[in-house]
Amino acid sequence: MPQWLEIMLRTVCAVIVLFLMTKALGKRQVTQLSFFEYLTGITIGSLAAYISLDLEANWYLGLIALGVWVLCSLLIEYSQMKSKKIRDFVEFKATVLIKDGKLLEENMKKERLTSDDLMQQLRKKDIFQIADVEFAIMEPSGDITVLQKRDTLPVTPKDLGVKIAPEKMPQAVIMDGKILDEPLRVMGYSQSWLRDELDKQGVKLKDVYFAQVDTFGGLTIDLYDDQMQQPQNQERALLFANLKKCQADLELFSLSTKDKAAKKMYEESAKEMARILQEVKPILNT
Template identity: 40%
Template sequence: MPDWVQMIIRSFLMFLFIVTLLRIVGRKQISQMTYSDFVVGITIGTAAALIAFNVIPNLVNGLLGLTAWVLFLIGLNVLTMKSKWFHDLFRGRETILVRRGKVLEDNLKEVQYTPEELLSQLRRKNIFHLADVEFAVMEANGEVSVMLKSEQTPITPKHLEWAVASQAEPQTVVLDGNIMDEALTGQGLNRQWLQTELDKIGISLANVFIGQVDANGDLFVDLFDDAIEIPKPKTKELLYATLKKCEADLAMFALDTDQPEVKRQYQVSSEVIEEVAQSLRSKLIR
C-alpha cells in the first residue's frame, strides 16, 4: 500500500478516535479550557499527528498512549469534582480584580494583567467606565466576570414589580426559502398564516433566507436580498395607541359631565382600559 494512502487512512482513523475520546471526556473541555486541559489537549493533538504521519509506526502503541492520556484527564476531572484542593491545584482558582469599585493592583500583578488589559476585558462586556464596576473576578479559565454597581444595573421588570410571563424560544419556520412545517405546527400555526404574514410585508417566500416566530406570534424575516427594506408591522402599536386614546376620551368625558352617576361610569371605564393597556404594553410596544 502506498505511503500516502496509509497516511490518509491513519489520519481518518485518528480523527474518529480523537472525536470519540473527546465526547467521552465532555464538552466542557472545549468551552472552558484551563491550563491543565490546555496541556493535555496539546499533548493529545501532537501524539495524534505523530501517529497519523507514521512518526510513531506502531499504531496500537500510539492508540494506547492516547487512551492513557485521556484516562488521565478523566481521572483528573473526577478528582477536581471531589476535592476543592485538587480543583485549585489543577484547574486554578478565581482571583478578585475589583472589589467595591477599587482595583486590586496586587491581584492584577498576580494574574499578570496590565491595567490596559483589564479595561479591554471590561469593554468586551460593554463597560466603558471603570467607575461603574462594583466587583470583577477572573475565573479559573481566564474569563473576567463583572458585577455592576446598583445604580448602573439595567432596569428589569422585577425592579418595576411588573409580572411578566416566561417566553419560549423563537421557532425557525423558514430556512433557506423552505417552510419548516414541524416548527409551524409546534406554534399552532400553518402555511396559510405564514403566507398571510408575508403578504402583509410584501415579501415572497422565495426571497426569505430565515424566518422566525417568537413567543408573541410575531414573524421576523431575513432576506436573501439585503437591499430590500422590510416594513415594520404597526398593527400592535396602533392597537395600543387606540386603547390609550379611548382611556383619554373617557377621562375627558368624565370631566365634562355634571351627572355623578355618568361621571362615575366614565371614570371606571377609563380605569379599566388603562389597566388593560398597561398589562398589554410589553406585548404591543417594541
C-alpha cells in the same frame, strides 16, 4: 504498501480516533479548557501527528498512548466532580481583582494582569470606570466576571414596577424558502397561520430566505433580495393606538358629563384602561 498510502490510512485512522476521543471528553474540552485539559489537548494533537507520520514506529503504540491520556483526563474530570479539594488543586481558584470600586493590586500581580488588560476586559462589558464596579473576579477559566454597582445599572421594567410576560425562545420557521413544521408546532402555530402572516406583509414564501417567530407571535422576515422593500406589520401598533384612544375618550366623557354616577363610571373605566395599557405596552408598543 507505498508510503503515501500508509500515511493517508494512518491519518484517516488518527482523525477518527481523535474525533471519538474528543467527543468522549465532552464540550468543555473545546469551550472552557482547564489547565490540565489544555495540556491534554496539546498532547493529543502531538500524538495524532505521531500516529500519522512516524512510519518507523508501530502506529498502534500511538493509539495506546492516546487512549491513556484520554482515560487520565476523564478520571481527573470525574474526580473533580466528586471533590472540591481536587478541583482546587487541578484548576486555578477565582481571584478578586476589584472590590468596592478599588483595584486589588496584589491580586492583579498574582495573576500577571496589567491595568491595561483589565480595562480592556471591562470595556468589552461596556464598563469604562472602575468606580462603577462592585466586584470583578477572574474565574479559573481566565474569564473576568463583573458585578456593577446597582446605581450604575440600566433601569429595568422590574425597577419601574412593570410586569413583563414570560418569553419563549424565538423559533426559526422558514429557512432557505422552506417552512419548518416542528418549530411552528412548538410555538403553537400552523402553516396556514404562517402563510396568512406572509400575505399580510405582502411577501411570497419563495422570496423568504429566513423567518423567525418571537414570543408574542411577531414574524420577522429576511428576504433573498435585500433591495426589495418589505412592508412592516403595524397590527400591534394600531391596536395599542386604539386602546389609547379608548382611554382618552373615557376621560373626555368623564369631564363632559354632569351626571355624577356616569362621571364616576367613566373615571373608573379610564383608570382600568390605563392599568391595562401599562400591562400590554411591552407587548404591543414594540
